[in-house]
Amino acid sequence: MKQEFLLPDLGEGLAEAEVVQWLVAVGDTVTLNQTLAEVETAKAVVELPSPYEGTVSVLHAQAGETVEVGAPLIAFEVAGEEPSVPDAPTTGDAESALEEKAEPNLVGYGAAPSSRGRPARRARRVGVAVSDASAEEAVRAAAPHDAVATAVVDAPLERPRSTPPVRKYAKDQGVDLVLLSAEMATVDDPAPLITRRDVDAYLARISERSTAARDTTPVERTPQAPLPSGERMTRIPIRGVRKHTAEAMVRSAFTAPHVTTFHTVDVTDTMALIASLRADRTLSEHRIGPLAVVAKAVCLTLPQYPGLNAFWDESAGEIVQNHFVDLGIAAATDRGLIVPVIREAQSLSLPAMADALRVLA
Known part of the structure; x- marks a missing residue:
C-alpha cells in the first residue's frame, strides 16, 4: 500500500521549508520515527521523523528545493492492502471508526483530529500588582549588563564651568566647551573654569595642527599581502x-x-x-x-x-x-x-x- 507523507506545519505562520539533506534514499527500508530528512524553515533546522514503517518509493523534492506546507514530500510502500470504502458508520460507531482510521501523529505537529469532547481550557492566572520600585529592581536584576550605579544615574549633567560671555565667545568661534574642558581637566581639578584666554589658546593649537597637516608629506603604506584568491571580497x-x-x-x-551601549x-x-x-x-x-x-x-x-x-x-x-x-x-x-x-x-x-x-x- 502506498502512503504519501505531506510536509507538516512546522510552526505557526511558516508556509514553506527547504530540504537541507535527505537521510534516506529510494529503496531504503525505514522504521517508525526514523529521521528522514533535515529541513530548514525561517526559524530553525528541523529533523523530520517517519510516520510510517516501510520502504521509500519516491522522494518528491531534492536537497536545496523548497517545499510548501501540505505538499507531498516523500512516499512509502507499507504493508497492507488499499483500504476499501466503508459503509457509513452509525452514530454510536463514529468515534471507534475515527480511532481505527487515525494515522500516526508526529510529536510536535499538533494533536490528531478527534471529535470527542471539548478541549479543556486553562485556568486563568491572577496577576500580581508590582510597585514601580520593585519593577525597576526586577529590570536591573534581569539585565545587570545594562544596569549602572545609582550614583551615576542620579548625578545631574553639569555643563563646563565658564561665564556667559565666554560661552558666547566660544560658540561664535565654533569651540565645543565640553571638549575643551575634557582637555584641560586634571585629577586635582576635573572641572576647570574656562576663560577667554583658554578658548584663544585652544584655537591657536587647532590652527597649528591644521598648518602641520597641510605640510605633511603623503602617508607611506606598507605593502598589502595578496589575498589567496586574488579577490577583494x-x-x-x-x-x-x-x-x-x-x-x-x-x-x-x-x-x-536602536540602542547604543557604552562600556568602561x-x-x-x-x-x-x-x-x-x-x-x-x-x-x-x-x-x-x-x-x-x-x-x-x-x-x-x-x-x-x-x-x-x-x-x-x-x-x-x-x-x-x-x-x-x-x-x-x-x-x-x-x-x-x-x-x-x-x-x-x-x-x-x-x-x-x-x-x-x-x-x-
Missing part, C-alpha cells in the same frame, strides 16, 4: 534562517528604535604603551595617541571576525565580506558630524595610522 549566498534574519534586520533599521575599559596598559612610544625619539614626529592605537586594533581584529566587516547585498541575496578595511572616523565639525574614511587602513603601520589621522583632523 567574499560573497556568501544565504537562505533559510539567515535569509529571513537579514531581511528582518533590514526592516528593523527603518522601523525599530581599563586602558592602563595601553596608556603606558603610548607613553613609551612618545618617549621614543624615532617616533616623536608621528604623535601616536589613543585613537591611533584603537584604530590599529580594529584593523587587526576585523580579519578574525569577518562578519563585522561585511554588508548585506539585498538584490543578490548575499553577505559580502570585505578583505580590506576602509576605516571611518567620526568627527564633530562646524558642519555637523561627518565620517572621513582612511582607505586601505589594514595596510598601515601604527605610526602611519597616526599620520593618517592627523591629516584627516
Whole structure:
C-alpha cells in the first residue's frame, strides 16, 4: 500500500521549508520515527521523523528545493492492502471508526483530529500588582549588563564651568566647551573654569595642527599581502534562517528604535604603551595617541571576525565580506558630524595610522 507523507506545519505562520539533506534514499527500508530528512524553515533546522514503517518509493523534492506546507514530500510502500470504502458508520460507531482510521501523529505537529469532547481550557492566572520600585529592581536584576550605579544615574549633567560671555565667545568661534574642558581637566581639578584666554589658546593649537597637516608629506603604506584568491571580497549566498534574519534586520533599521551601549575599559596598559612610544625619539614626529592605537586594533581584529566587516547585498541575496578595511572616523565639525574614511587602513603601520589621522583632523 502506498502512503504519501505531506510536509507538516512546522510552526505557526511558516508556509514553506527547504530540504537541507535527505537521510534516506529510494529503496531504503525505514522504521517508525526514523529521521528522514533535515529541513530548514525561517526559524530553525528541523529533523523530520517517519510516520510510517516501510520502504521509500519516491522522494518528491531534492536537497536545496523548497517545499510548501501540505505538499507531498516523500512516499512509502507499507504493508497492507488499499483500504476499501466503508459503509457509513452509525452514530454510536463514529468515534471507534475515527480511532481505527487515525494515522500516526508526529510529536510536535499538533494533536490528531478527534471529535470527542471539548478541549479543556486553562485556568486563568491572577496577576500580581508590582510597585514601580520593585519593577525597576526586577529590570536591573534581569539585565545587570545594562544596569549602572545609582550614583551615576542620579548625578545631574553639569555643563563646563565658564561665564556667559565666554560661552558666547566660544560658540561664535565654533569651540565645543565640553571638549575643551575634557582637555584641560586634571585629577586635582576635573572641572576647570574656562576663560577667554583658554578658548584663544585652544584655537591657536587647532590652527597649528591644521598648518602641520597641510605640510605633511603623503602617508607611506606598507605593502598589502595578496589575498589567496586574488579577490577583494567574499560573497556568501544565504537562505533559510539567515535569509529571513537579514531581511528582518533590514526592516528593523527603518522601523525599530536602536540602542547604543557604552562600556568602561581599563586602558592602563595601553596608556603606558603610548607613553613609551612618545618617549621614543624615532617616533616623536608621528604623535601616536589613543585613537591611533584603537584604530590599529580594529584593523587587526576585523580579519578574525569577518562578519563585522561585511554588508548585506539585498538584490543578490548575499553577505559580502570585505578583505580590506576602509576605516571611518567620526568627527564633530562646524558642519555637523561627518565620517572621513582612511582607505586601505589594514595596510598601515601604527605610526602611519597616526599620520593618517592627523591629516584627516
